Amino acid sequence: MGFNGTGGFTRDGREYVVLLPDPRVLPPAPWVNVLANPSFGSVASPAGLRRQTLSDRVGAKLDPCATLQAYVTVPAGQERQVVFVLGAARSEAQARSLLGRFSDTGGAREALEHVWHFWKRLLGGVYVETPEASINFLVNNWLLYQVPASRFWGRSGFYQSGGAYGFRDQLQDSLAFLHECPWLAREHLLLAASRQFREGDVQHWWHPPTGRGVRTRFSDDFLWLPYAACRYVATTGDTGVLDEAVPFLDGRALHPDEESYYDLPHVAAEQASLYEHSRRAIRRGLAVGPHGLPLIGCGDWNDGLSRVGLQGTGESVWLGFFLYDVLGRFAALARRREDEAFAEECAGAAERVQAALEAHGWDGRWYRRAYFDDGQVLGSADSPECRIDSLPQSWAVLSGAADPDRAALAMQSVLEHLVDEDLRLVRLFDPPFDTASWDPGYIKGYVPGVRENGGQYTHAAVWVATAFAALRDAGTAWRLMRLLDPVRHADSPAAVTRYQVEPYVVAADVYTARGQEGRGGWTWYTGSAAWMYRLLVERLLGLGLEVDCLTFSPLVPDDWKEFTVHYRYRGTMYHIRVAVEGPATWNVRRVTVDGAEQPDRKVHLVDDHADHAVAVEVG
Numbered sequence: 001m002g003f004n005g006t007g008g009f010t011r012d013g014r015e016y017v018v019l020l021p022d023p024r025v026l027p028p029a030p031w032v033n034v035l036a037n038p039s040f041g042s043v044a045s046p047a048g049l050r051r052q053t054l055s056d057r058v059g060a061k062l063d064p065c066a067t068l069q070a071y072v073t074v075p076a077g078q079e080r081q082v083v084f085v086l087g088a089a090r091s092e093a094q095a096r097s098l099l100g101r102f103s104d105t106g107g108a109r110e111a112l113e114h115v116w117h118f119w120k121r122l123l124g125g126v127y128v129e130t131p132e133a134s135i136n137f138l139v140n141n142w143l144l145y146q147v148p149a150s151r152f153w154g155r156s157g158f159y160q161s162g163g164a165y166g167f168r169d170q171l172q173d174s175l176a177f178l179h180e181c182p183w184l185a186r187e188h189l190l191l192a193a194s195r196q197f198r199e200g201d202v203q204h205w206w207h208p209p210t211g212r213g214v215r216t217r218f219s220d221d222f223l224w225l226p227y228a229a230c231r232y233v234a235t236t237g238d239t240g241v242l243d244e245a246v247p248f249l250d251g252r253a254l255h256p257d258e259e260s261y262y263d264l265p266h267v268a269a270e271q272a273s274l275y276e277h278s279r280r281a282i283r284r285g286l287a288v289g290p291h292g293l294p295l296i297g298c299g300d301w302n303d304g305l306s307r308v309g310l311q312g313t314g315e316s317v318w319l320g321f322f323l324y325d326v327l328g329r330f331a332a333l334a335r336r337r338e339d340e341a342f343a344e345e346c347a348g349a350a351e352r353v354q355a356a357l358e359a360h361g362w363d364g365r366w367y368r369r370a371y372f373d374d375g376q377v378l379g380s381a382d383s384p385e386c387r388i389d390s391l392p393q394s395w396a397v398l399s400g401a402a403d404p405d406r407a408a409l410a411m412q413s414v415l416e417h418l419v420d421e422d423l424r425l426v427r428l429f430d431p432p433f434d435t436a437s438w439d440p441g442y443i444k445g446y447v448p449g450v451r452e453n454g455g456q457y458t459h460a461a462v463w464v465a466t467a468f469a470a471l472r473d474a475g476t477a478w479r480l481m482r483l484l485d486p487v488r489h490a491d492s493p494a495a496v497t498r499y500q501v502e503p504y505v506v507a508a509d510v511y512t513a514r515g516q517e518g519r520g521g522w523t524w525y526t527g528s529a530a531w532m533y534r535l536l537v538e539r540l541l542g543l544g545l546e547v548d549c550l551t552f553s554p555l556v557p558d559d560w561k562e563f564t565v566h567y568r569y570r571g572t573m574y575h576i577r578v579a580v581e582g583p584a585t586w587n588v589r590r591v592t593v594d595g596a597e598q599p600d601r602k603v604h605l606v607d608d609h610a611d612h613a614v615a616v617e618v619g
Contacts (some may be wrong), residue, residue: 030513065233083108125180125568126537130561131560134487137504138537144180146505147173148528152184157525159508160208162207164213167192167221168301169527171228176530178235179537179545179567186234192225193246193277200284203249204260215251216260219309220319223285223326226278230329238546242337244279247250247271259298259306278446285323286349289315289371292356294323296370301391302428304443304452311373317361318354318369321395321402327353362406364603366413367392376438379429384436385451385489386454388417389429390464397467410470414464423518424483425510426461430454432512449513451521456510458484458528462535469539472586474555477540483531489520506532541565542586550603552616553586554578559595570607582619590617 033094039048074080095161101107117557122142130136150156151173155163171192173441174185191268195203197215223415233239251265274281287295289309296309296316308314327350327461334343361367369379369389379389393410396402402410418427432454433444446453465480482488484568489510490496501507508526537543542554543565547611550567565576574593581589591598592615598604603614 005096017069021145027036037226042201057085081105088152119145122181126543127566128537128541129566130541130563134485135536137487138485139533139541142504143506143529143533143536144176146524147176147533148184148523150164150449151527151529152504154187155525157523159522160525162205165191165195166205166206167195167202168224169205171224172527173530175228176232176533178232179430179543181457182232182236182238185228186236186238187242189225189229189232189274190244190246192228193274194267196222196248196277196281197227197251197265198270198280199253200249200280202281203265210264212262212264214260214262215254215265217254217309218299218300218303219285219297219316220300220322222281223323225281226330227326229274229278230326230333233333234329235545235547239336242275242333243273245271245273246277248277254310254427259310275337278330282326282346285319285326288353288356289313290375291315291360291371293317293360293371294319294351294353299441302443302452304441304446305370305378306441306443307439308370308372308441315371316369316371317357317367317371317379318389318391318395321392322400324350324353324357324401325395325399350401357396357401358406361392366410367396367402367406372438372440378440384438385431385433386429386440387431388413390414390418390426390460391428394460394463395469397470398463408471411464411467415476418464419480419483420512421483423510423512424489425512425518426464426480426483427454427512428457428460447513449516450511451509455512455521458506458508458510458526459531462528462531466535466539469535469555472555472584474557474585477555478557481535481540486520489518506527543567546602548605550574550576550605552578552588552591552601552618554580554618556580556585558583569605571609572605572607572612574603574605574612576603576614576616578617578618580617581617583617588616588618591615 039047041050051069052354054067068084068086070082070084072080072082083103083105085099085108085176087098089098091304102111126139128136128139155165163523166245170188174188177185192202193478195211197207197214200222202225203211203213204218204221225431229242230277233242248268248270249265250268251263252261254261256278285294289295290313296305296314298310299306300316300319300343301322309316322470327346331343331346333349334340334346340351357367360371363377363380365381366388367379368377369386369392371377377383379386379392381387393407393414394408396410414426417430417434419425420427432448433446434442434448443453449455451457461480461484465477465484468480469477484506485505488495489499498518499510499520501523504522506529507520508522508528509520511517540555541563542552544551544553554563556563560580562577562579565578567574567576588601591601591603593603594612
């Protein structure tokens with residue numbers, strides 16, 4: 001048995017979801033119970049501050065914790081510094097040495113400054129000053145911090161303490177690092193490639209250091225490897241990573257009636273370049289069903305659709321759009337490597353899947369979600385549940401595969417059916433799975449309106465805003481961004497009472513379940529933090545990096561007159577003031593660097609360890 005990334009577990013090749021005792025009633029957040037307990041006092045008057053001594057009690061049913069207490073007298077107008085030292089050591093001698101170094105204020109201050117320097121070096125490369133304080137707060141402080149702290153290194157959060165790498169998950173997260181710490185993205189590309197089987201499929205998730213994990217029939221996991229590789233190379237210019245040799249995994253094939261199995265695969269003797277790993281992933285993803293659409297397997301991006309294609313012929317419309325995007329990116333990369341044969345293979349496959357999407361994906365006002373094994377349609381106006389799903393609508397735009405008129409109508413349908421201004425959220429789909437006779441998979445085990453089952457799944461909600469940004473609809477993109485902004489979910493006592501989770505990090509989901517409408521869930525450990533960072537920095541503030549050139553295409557609100565970006569390129573700072581001169585703010589009129597006009601309206605980055613003043617006029 002092993003824990004999986006869905007809040008459940010895998011056993012005997014099947015996934016199970018842990019359900020609450022009463023599927024219609026969700027308990028309040030744990031910290032709400034604590035604050036409601038009169039023995040703890042209140043936020044305004046904590047009981048702990050009135051105790052003279054600690055209880056020194058341990059035992060069953062008590063909270064497992066360690067507590068330190070100190071009495072400090074602070075005279076009026078003065079200040080005191082107190083140092084608490086908690087740690088672990090291999091020996092008493094080492095423990096005494098650590099205490100000697102850090103138990104006074106000087107040692108503690110030095111250690112704290114090392115921490116500050118570390119985070120500034122890692123994440124301090126983009127600092128913005130905009131007219132909206134919450135945007136500054138998210139971009140400058142919390143969004144990018146959330147990604148390495150929780151997603152990459154901890155791989156844990158209050159709602160999930162699994163510790164596993166998800167193949168698709170951390171690859172997407174790594175793309176938020178490209179401006180500030182691209183070496184982390186490079187390292188992770190190679191790590192992910194090492195979890196690929198010879199046949200091109202991958203471990204859906206695995207636990208370091210042993211590498212135990214699950215082999216599955218998920219249909220999109222492996223495609224995120226070429227997607228991330230293309231994005232990394234286009235941004236950094238590091239084509240050398242494509243030639244890095246990485247071994248494959250060896251493991252038994254899945255049985256015909258098997259969704260997944262948990263095991264420790266062997267590292268194969270065969271190894272290949274990252275480029276070849278990516279080619280194998282793409283070829284693995286070219287299998288199509290009766291309508292010419294990619295097979296959905298035991299789930300695509302939405303793991304919960306685990307029985308839509310269980311018999312091997314179910315198809316995913318969303319995956320068709322994503323595959324089209326991957327094929328287009330990789331065809332261009334293959335041509336740059338003079339691999340014309342594979343470039344043509346990708347281009348031909350993209351043309352075929354695009355035709356299938358338009359012939360069998362369109363439902364009249366939006367794109368369908370999937371086809372079951374028996375040919376029944378999911379995500380249609382005639383569907384009893386999940387009539388419209390945001391995923392294929394967003395990626396119809398983001399991939400560029402859809403007819404432009406259809407894509408615009410599909411996004412309008414998202415606004416009409418999935419955006420809830422009162423609850424400040426964007427539903428993944430509607431209505432939730434509940435009582436209909438069909439069996440789409442374990443998603444039906446979630447309470448209707450929770451997580452992927454018809455609540456806001458923030459990862460997908462950010463894609464909706466990103467799609468409107470791609471359509472150059474600044475008003476709608478910013479309206480949705482403000483709905484998603486976690487800070488705004490706690491901007492009043494009533495909002496705090498409803499939201500109930502931390503407002504300084506992104507929540508994976510926001511509930512629409514009856515009686516819990518607007519409550520946040522699963523904070524910290526969510527891929528939506530990386531995508532929201534990219535939405536803000538790349539799409540809305542319009543900062544693009546092409547190897548050693550900065551480009552600009554901001555999409556800002558009507559009332560913004562200017563904003564500033566402080567951009568670090570290695571050891572050099574560029575202070576960029578963007579002046580908004582009129583509408584169509586993505587139109588760059590003029591760029592100067594230290595007073596010199598740039599004919600191509602780009603900033604050519606040099607690492608001369610000086611400060612440079614950049615002026616950008618848009619509109």
